[in-house]
Amino acid sequence: MGEELIVNMGPQHPSTHGVLYLELKLDGEVVLDCVPHLGYLHRSMEKIAENRTYTQFIPFTDRLDYLASMNNNLGYCLAVEKLLNVEVTPRAQYLRVIIAELNRVASHLVAIGTFAQDLGAYATPLFYAFSDREKIVELFDELCGSRLTYNYVRIGGLSGDIPPGTDKVIKDFIKYEYKQLVEYNELLTHNVIFLARSKNIGILSKELAQAYSVSGPILRASGVRWDLRKDEPYLVYDKFDFDVCVGTVGDSWDRFKVRLDEVTQSLRIIEQAIEAIPEGNPVSKVNRVFRGTGESYLRTENPRGELGFYLVAEGGFNPYRCKIRSPSFSNLSVLPALIKGLNISDAVCVLGSLDIVMGEIDR
Amino acid sequence: MLINDTQKKIKDKFPSLAVEIVGSALVVPKSSLLEVATFLKNELSFENCHSVTAVDRKDKMEAVYHLYSTSNHIMLTLKVILPMDDLTVESLYLLWPSANWLERETFDFFGIKFLHHPDLRRIMNPDEWTDYPLRKDFKRDDFIPRPQSTGLKG
Amino acid sequence: MAIFLYIKKFFISVYSIFLGFRVTLKNMFKKSVTLDYPLVKQPMKERFRGMVDLIPPDCVICYQCIRVCPTAALELAHVTKEDKKKEITKFVFNAEFCCFCGLCEEICPTDAIYLNKMYEVVYFDHQDMLSIDLMKADKYKFLNEKNPSCKI
Amino acid sequence: MIRMFLSGFACLGFIALSAMFLIWWERKISAIIQNRMGPMLTGFHGTLQPIADTIKLLLKEDIAPAGIDFLSWWLAPFFVTVPVVTAFVVIPFSSSWVPYDLNVGVLYICSITSICVLGIFMAGWGSNNKYSLLGGMRSAAQIISYEVPLLLSVLLVVMESGTLSMQGIVHAQEHGWFVFKPHLAIAFVIYLISSTAEVNRVPFDIPEAESELVAGYHTEYTGMKFAMFFVAEYTNMFIVSATAATLFLGGWQGPFLPGVAWFLMKSYFLVFFMMWMRWTLPRVRMDQMMSFAWKLLTPIALLNLLISGWFMLKV
Numbered sequence: 001m002g003e004e005l006i007v008n009m010g011p012q013h014p015s016t017h018g019v020l021y022l023e024l025k026l027d028g029e030v031v032l033d034c035v036p037h038l039g040y041l042h043r044s045m046e047k048i049a050e051n052r053t054y055t056q057f058i059p060f061t062d063r064l065d066y067l068a069s070m071n072n073n074l075g076y077c078l079a080v081e082k083l084l085n086v087e088v089t090p091r092a093q094y095l096r097v098i099i100a101e102l103n104r105v106a107s108h109l110v111a112i113g114t115f116a117q118d119l120g121a122y123a124t125p126l127f128y129a130f131s132d133r134e135k136i137v138e139l140f141d142e143l144c145g146s147r148l149t150y151n152y153v154r155i156g157g158l159s160g161d162i163p164p165g166t167d168k169v170i171k172d173f174i175k176y177e178y179k180q181l182v183e184y185n186e187l188l189t190h191n192v193i194f195l196a197r198s199k200n201i202g203i204l205s206k207e208l209a210q211a212y213s214v215s216g217p218i219l220r221a222s223g224v225r226w227d228l229r230k231d232e233p234y235l236v237y238d239k240f241d242f243d244v245c246v247g248t249v250g251d252s253w254d255r256f257k258v259r260l261d262e263v264t265q266s267l268r269i270i271e272q273a274i275e276a277i278p279e280g281n282p283v284s285k286v287n288r289v290f291r292g293t294g295e296s297y298l299r300t301e302n303p304r305g306e307l308g309f310y311l312v313a314e315g316g317f318n319p320y321r322c323k324i325r326s327p328s329f330s331n332l333s334v335l336p337a338l339i340k341g342l343n344i345s346d347a348v349c350v351l352g353s354l355d356i357v358m359g360e361i362d363r
Numbered sequence: 364m365l366i367n368d369t370q371k372k373i374k375d376k377f378p379s380l381a382v383e384i385v386g387s388a389l390v391v392p393k394s395s396l397l398e399v400a401t402f403l404k405n406e407l408s409f410e411n412c413h414s415v416t417a418v419d420r421k422d423k424m425e426a427v428y429h430l431y432s433t434s435n436h437i438m439l440t441l442k443v444i445l446p447m448d449d450l451t452v453e454s455l456y457l458l459w460p461s462a463n464w465l466e467r468e469t470f471d472f473f474g475i476k477f478l479h480h481p482d483l484r485r486i487m488n489p490d491e492w493t494d495y496p497l498r499k500d501f502k503r504d505d506f507i508p509r510p511q512s513t514g515l516k517g
Numbered sequence: 518m519a520i521f522l523y524i525k526k527f528f529i530s531v532y533s534i535f536l537g538f539r540v541t542l543k544n545m546f547k548k549s550v551t552l553d554y555p556l557v558k559q560p561m562k563e564r565f566r567g568m569v570d571l572i573p574p575d576c577v578i579c580y581q582c583i584r585v586c587p588t589a590a591l592e593l594a595h596v597t598k599e600d601k602k603k604e605i606t607k608f609v610f611n612a613e614f615c616c617f618c619g620l621c622e623e624i625c626p627t628d629a630i631y632l633n634k635m636y637e638v639v640y641f642d643h644q645d646m647l648s649i650d651l652m653k654a655d656k657y658k659f660l661n662e663k664n665p666s667c668k669i
Numbered sequence: 670m671i672r673m674f675l676s677g678f679a680c681l682g683f684i685a686l687s688a689m690f691l692i693w694w695e696r697k698i699s700a701i702i703q704n705r706m707g708p709m710l711t712g713f714h715g716t717l718q719p720i721a722d723t724i725k726l727l728l729k730e731d732i733a734p735a736g737i738d739f740l741s742w743w744l745a746p747f748f749v750t751v752p753v754v755t756a757f758v759v760i761p762f763s764s765s766w767v768p769y770d771l772n773v774g775v776l777y778i779c780s781i782t783s784i785c786v787l788g789i790f791m792a793g794w795g796s797n798n799k800y801s802l803l804g805g806m807r808s809a810a811q812i813i814s815y816e817v818p819l820l821l822s823v824l825l826v827v828m829e830s831g832t833l834s835m836q837g838i839v840h841a842q843e844h845g846w847f848v849f850k851p852h853l854a855i856a857f858v859i860y861l862i863s864s865t866a867e868v869n870r871v872p873f874d875i876p877e878a879e880s881e882l883v884a885g886y887h888t889e890y891t892g893m894k895f896a897m898f899f900v901a902e903y904t905n906m907f908i909v910s911a912t913a914a915t916l917f918l919g920g921w922q923g924p925f926l927p928g929v930a931w932f933l934m935k936s937y938f939l940v941f942f943m944m945w946m947r948w949t950l951p952r953v954r955m956d957q958m959m960s961f962a963w964k965l966l967t968p969i970a971l972l973n974l975l976i977s978g979w980f981m982l983k984v
Contacts, residue, residue: 120952213461
């Protein structure tokens with residue numbers, strides 16, 4: 001009826017989670033078309049990888065999905081280990097599971113907080129989530145000396161053993177977090193405004209999710225029972241008892257709920273892992289030299305989905321080619337299909353529920 | 364192994380095709396990529412196109428597809444070898460919508476033209492740029508592969 | 518019947534909002550989790566990775582740190598004297614390139630190079646960050662004076 | 670004449686102080702709800718922070734974006750601020766402290782505060798910014814639809830007290846605040862909800878909707894013009910709370926303490942409630958908010974009016 005309005009949402013916009021630029025075509029407030037423009041955070045990580053040794057690239061993987069650096073480190077190191085057949089001690093494997101799950105909790109907490117923020121719950125859930133995440137970040141600070149870019153996992157192990165007393169800190173945190181989760185449920189999950197805003201908004205059907213190769217909590221929210229930790233266990237995930245959380249409809253609320261449930265499951269995994277850590281030496285020295293030939297593609301279950309590293313080696317100290325298959329990239333590609341015909345407020349809600357990290361999309 | 368089964372199935376379906384295994388990947392001739400991919404998707408239930416990328420081997424270009432079958436738990440690496448003077452390959456967008464952005468990305472960085480792609484623009488780099496940065500022969504005056512500090516001897 | 522369901526839904530909605538208010542009310546009486554930052558500072562952790570620092574006498578000039586640095590933030594040069602003893606002529610740290618990954622600290626065979634606990638790194642002049650002479654003892658004096666709490 | 674000037678100055682001083690206090694208070698409340706500390710550095714627990722903010726805003730460059738509709742862009746902050754300030758004319762601070770007790774006080778306050786929407790829409794239109802335009806449009810739709818339940822609930826008070834004068838309404842509550850009567854309690858809740866929407870506060874803050882429209886209608890304003898919007902918002906908050914306190918909570922009436930103290934306590938408690946609401950609830954969507962106004966609040970208010978009117982006639 002009316003004139004079409006083209007709104008440039010981003011690259012600087014409070015709820016585009018970084019530097020995403022969406023070109024929205026609006027009719028009044030209804031989104032008719034959406035064209036995402038990427039590349040504002042592009043650093044050409046893949047080219048960097050070709051010019052660094054295997055070990056030197058680990059700090060760069062921190063900067064991909066900066067909310068889940070441990071998982072990126074882990075994914076990359078596992079891919080290199082698969083490529084070059086490097087052995088890892090059992091203790092290192094257990095510790096890797098613990099840190100990966102802790103970081104998953106931290107990352108999901110940020111996702112929950114920012115999603116609530118996108119729905120207009122001014123900062124309060126965000127701050128609660130961040131103060132919980134802070135405890136994990138402090139713990140990681142203790143482990144590896146950094147709060148965001150951890151650079152903790154090494155090819156063949158970890159950069160250092162956990163300091164004594166860490167297991168008690170983790171146990172305390174788990175107890176605390178279970179209590180906090182009740183609070184999130186009271187504040188958000190069943191709040192009538194929250195439900196009205198996120199229920200049945202941006203429904204991602206099973207078929208669409210698979211066609212767009214969406215992964216992680218978003219895929220599971222669409223009702224696909226698929227979790228790499230369960231279906232193709234890497235590390236020692238097959239030794240733990242946990243559930244794969246799935247949604248029913250695939251709307252924004254389901255995606256939120258799946259994340260919230262996954263926090264519980266991650267805490268369960270950590271609880272089990274911390275009881276079963278074997279003795280041994282998890283440390284892998286930096287001055288080990290790696291070289292080899294071949295190629296490997298390895299996927300790990302990141303908080304945001306399946307992170308894949310495709311490494312090609314041709315005998316040098318550097319990878320010949322390193323392709324990073326980032327989960328958020330595929331997850332974002334479904335956005336235009338999801339928000340067509342929705343209100344601009346709902347578009348923000350859907351974008352928030354996809355939980356993208358631009359560092360990973362632009363690489 | 365699993366990849367051999369897949370090869371055998373493809374062989375049975377298309378007896379005239381030269382489908383070979385190189386390393387852990389299945390190499391398909393460029394001309395028949397679309398048929399093979401359709402077969403893989405519809406009959407061998409590879410529902411997921413995980414990543415599309417390319418590897419620059421200096422004398423040739425490899426387009427690499429990672430396909431995944433959720434029901435059979437098989438990861439298949441499909442490769443198409445392209446000569447450097449003819450970097451065109453059929454787009455798989457209609458089979459897997461996820462290939463849309465992934466192919467755009469590959470085009471952006473390697474310059475492989477995907478035929479019949481609905482929207483083949485650069486995705487990360489500026490539209491007006493003409494270089495393809497992930498090629499091995501990429502050269503620019505202001506591009507330093509690795510910043511060199513003086514005194515570096517190794 | 519529908520009207521009863523509607524009324525029930527209405528009361529559930531009101532209750533859910535009340536629950537939210539209860540959570541925020543509870544949190545009003547909790548202790549603050551943040552610190553009064555510039556006045557109160559948190560001690561840094563044992564393994565914290567701050568600015569790159571060097572103990573010059575311990576350095577054996579093996580060039581390992583230079584080689585492992587992913588961003589080439591370190592610069593080292595030396596001369597060999599007549600008695601085959603090496604002497605550093607230049608050991609410069611570029612804080613702008615550094616990504617604080619701590620690989621140099623890990624690889625150093627004598628623990629000569631390490632990352633200190635300094636985190637409030639502010640320079641008035643950009644040029645000062647580009648070449649910090651690691652051989653000088655008072656290279657971070659300026660920062661220390663500014664932030665007495667993060668003394669090493 | 671002199672009395673008018675004096676009361677005018679007193680009101681202006683009060684507005685400035687109150688807005689500053691509210692800005693500080695909002696920060697502090699958000700901080701304690703979120704387990705933070707809030708402003709701590711300027712003055713005791715950051716009490717001087719609003720003054721520092723004001724100085725900062727005064728010193729800022731006044732940027733006029735290209736392609737604006739200059740007149741409406743320039744006038745908009747005044748159209749938002751002036752009605753809010755003039756609304757103070759009929760606010761009874763105590764039995765004698767009222768700038769001018771109009772005999773149509775309630776009508777006056779309801780009509781004058783709804784001029785604000787004009788300013789907001791002018792700001793949205795004049796800014797030559799699509800976000801501002803969307804914010805302005807949303808605001809117009811919102812405020813006009815929430816006016817209806819608001820007025821219907823106020824009407825009940827007028828019916829109960831039989832006067833339109835603010836002082837008269839306070840005097841009518843000598844034997845018990847209106848909020849304790851069941852039909853007026855419903856009216857009070859409706860008034861609170863719709864006045865929250867009137868002043869664009871969460872959960873009805875869709876005209877500014879930070880996460881959607883950046884800052885809505887005041888995206889393009891800087892410096893003192895922005896500060897005027899800010900002051901208007903907080904003063905408006907005080908106005909609706911003061912009106913609610915007068916209409917439903919017995920105004921300045923209360924034992925022991927002087928009237929002003931009671932009045933301010935009641936008003937600021939309502940302001941606190943609004944702030945608490947802001948830091949707890951998510952934002953509703955445009956269409957949900959409209960349907961809430963037209964399909965729930967207005968029918969309830971109408972029914973309430975109808976039934977209690979019937980009772981009043983009968984008794």
